Amino acid sequence: NAGVTQTPKFQVLKTGQSMTLQCAQDMNHEYMSWYRQDPGMGLRLIHYSVGAGITDQGEVPNGYNVSRSTTEDFPLRLLSAAPSQTSVYFCASSTDRHQETQYFGPGTRLLVL
């Protein structure tokens, strides 16, 4: 199993550009989440999904969209990138609704100029 994979590993955007961060898992996990990690701060939840076709907002959802058309994939879309979205983004998946054990991907480092 590859676990949780994320692409790209690193991306540079200009303000106003849009892009999609890809996340895929091959563990047949129902629950998937997107977090951002900023220096000196804890991981913060952006959006999450409890199954295909079901998504909900987390703590910091503004400026981001998600969809979940399959169990395996959970892409994160930046609609119009802003410098404040410069961060490291992590995707995570879990077998259960209580997130007993979350498996994290390797992260995508995003720089918005």
Next chain:
Amino acid sequence: EDQVTQSPEALRLQEGESSSLNCSYTVSGLRGLFWYRQDPGKGPEFLFTLYSAGEEKEKERLKATLTKKESFLHITAPKPEDSATYLCAVRSGGYNKLIFGAGTRLAVHP
């Protein structure tokens, strides 16, 4: 407001020098406290879940304990490969609401 604070921010140890990391929390209705390890450039890796005061869990040189207000991650006779950032998170309220602390950067020198 739910909050998680980890201390110290950074810790430098000599190989074999035991110590503890602290995670203090303020949460309405704790539904689990989690410890993760994060290596540079990688995603967090799950270590432990604790649910109630008095609970303890161990894994190799690591032992996590929980009280009503804080959790400790004890590191016994650490080795350089234990160097990483250790993250603490708590779950309260909704099932998917995890609140993470900023982490403790641990460096173990030979």
